[in-house]
Amino acid sequence: MNSRNEIINAACQVFAKLGFRGTTTRRIADAAGVNEVTIFRQFGSKEALIREAMKMTHSVGLAPLPDVPSDPERELTLWSESFLQHLRLRSSIIRKTMSEMEERPEMSEHASYVPRQASADLCHYLAALKRQGKTAEKFEPKTAAAMLMGAIFADAMGRGMMPDVYPQPEEKAAQMYTRFLLKALGVENHAPRTTNKTKRTKQLSA
Amino acid sequence: MNSRNEIINAACQVFAKLGFRGTTTRRIADAAGVNEVTIFRQFGSKEALIREAMKMTHSVGLAPLPDVPSDPERELTLWSESFLQHLRLRSSIIRKTMSEMEERPEMSEHASYVPRQASADLCHYLAALKRQGKTAEKFEPKTAAAMLMGAIFADAMGRGMMPDVYPQPEEKAAQMYTRFLLKALGVENHAPRTTNKTKRTKQLSA
DNA sequence: TGTGTAAGTAAGTGACTACTTGCATTTGCG
DNA sequence: CGCAAATGCAAGTAGTCACTTACTTACACA
Structure with missing residues (x-):
């Protein structure tokens, strides 16, 4: 089950560099340090693997914006x-x-x-x-x-x-x-009455 | 010499749809209504053809902006x-x-x-x-x-x-x-004193 | 010890790739 | 007409592509 994630990560990296057509199963296998056949056993086809990989990379969260503006x-x-x-x-x-x-x-x-x-x-x-x-x-x-x-x-x-x-x-x-x-x-740029010091702006990632 | 332009146009169209790797000489030839061999005789290689085609498509002019703003x-x-x-x-x-x-x-x-x-x-x-x-x-x-x-x-x-x-x-x-x-x-949005009626905003194309 | 599962290895398949070669045909031009 | 350049056509070359098959190895667990 570890090889699965390695393959997905490798697929993302190769895809980011070379696009779909440039992302060959050979290159993915090399980047993942895995045999090419393993890819097909795990995902069935290159198409399915890339789909899976895209699902992962594009599902991240953003810094939140407060519901009620203060500064x-x-x-x-x-x-x-x-x-x-x-x-x-x-x-x-x-x-x-x-x-x-x-x-x-x-x-x-x-x-x-x-x-x-x-x-x-x-x-x-x-x-x-x-x-x-x-x-x-x-x-x-x-x-x-x-x-x-x-x-x-x-x-x-x-x-x-x-x-x-x-x-x-x-x-x-x-x-x-x-x-x-x-x-x-037309928002004046000086800060408001400073009652709030640290604002939560954590990075979410799912 | 006419086939040369047809090939370049076809190459642009195919490239716009499929990118470099998807743009095969076979597809270009089909789109241009020309034999595949003609491409190599005219341009030597796919690489050289695409270079030529990109030179064409990206060399256009923009609508001009007047030197001295009026409206x-x-x-x-x-x-x-x-x-x-x-x-x-x-x-x-x-x-x-x-x-x-x-x-x-x-x-x-x-x-x-x-x-x-x-x-x-x-x-x-x-x-x-x-x-x-x-x-x-x-x-x-x-x-x-x-x-x-x-x-x-x-x-x-x-x-x-x-x-x-x-x-x-x-x-x-x-x-x-x-x-x-x-x-x-902070530019007020009403038009200035209307002394100039038609402004030249022709489209240049080189 | 035996068994199942995930992985590696080697080889091969058929389709497609850029590009070449040799020869026939068309086309424009003096 | 006659010639040359441009093009078409058919075939082929060497490489890559996704994907398959058959077999072997390594490890977990009972």
Whole structure:
């Protein structure tokens, strides 16, 4: 049963580098330190193995956003940073998945889980912010969320290829996008009455 | 000499659908209505043909942005719409190119031409806007440009997979992103004194 | 000690891959 | 017409692909 996990991990790594067609059972077996025949005995086919592997890699949780906003700049910045980091760590496999989706639509189901969740969370938070009356400008949460997430997504996908196009330094990018968003919403950027010191922003992973 | 172009076009179409490894010389020949051998006589190798094809598809121009801003909302909306349309029309091939870039870095040279140009144009325009004193807020042109372009890019790449995550209706998306940007810059959204009627926003294609 | 299960080994199958060769046919042009 | 370049056609080469079969080895447990 250990070889099973080794094979799945190896499949993920090879897939992230070479995509579906480049991921041969031979390469997976080598990467897993396992005989090629074992793959077919365990999973039946390459297709089934990749399906299994995709199920695993795309099922992770995100940093949470509080239900009731208290320090928007701080909370949104932390969330943006964790989202950006999540995408950066997985940029290779995300690129491959987006590329294969048209040919293998069943992949999109798992692949879209994280961004869907992120969008829902962010929209919910922004709507709460609006309801609180903390925003000076009128805005549509969905558009605002699409702007912030789009900027973060594009940064994660594109900075490696064109570093000069994205804001510097890299580590402050999430913060800069967040501040930009808040400016558009008309949220004043000073912290609120500081009653809460440490906020829980643990990373979930399932 | 006509078959040469047919082969290049076919190669682009097949590549956009199936990526490098899925683009077999057999499939290209079929799509071009040409014998497989002709491909090798014309281009020498599949590798060389794809290189040639990528050179073609990625060398297009964008809608221009005026050097001196006059009606920011109108001008930026038109630009955003044309940029979004450009990305949408090429979303398949862009996905494939992004996916193959790590394995074939020479592709990124051509692929990054359009977004680099777009970013430079937009930054230049936003800087001019700032210099004109039309913006109420302080901002970094590069960050602002990354936000708008990121939102547009993510829309073009992701709306097909998750339509409910992006603002509706689809045709107004570019406008909404643009308005959001202008709000963050503190640009008041009414048109200026209307001295100029028709603005030149022709599509260049080289 | 015997038995079942997971794994390795070796060999092979048929389909597909990029690419080549040799020869017949078409096409454009002076 | 006559010639040459471009193309089609048929066949073949060497390699890789996913996947199978038949057999052996290693280990757990009773």
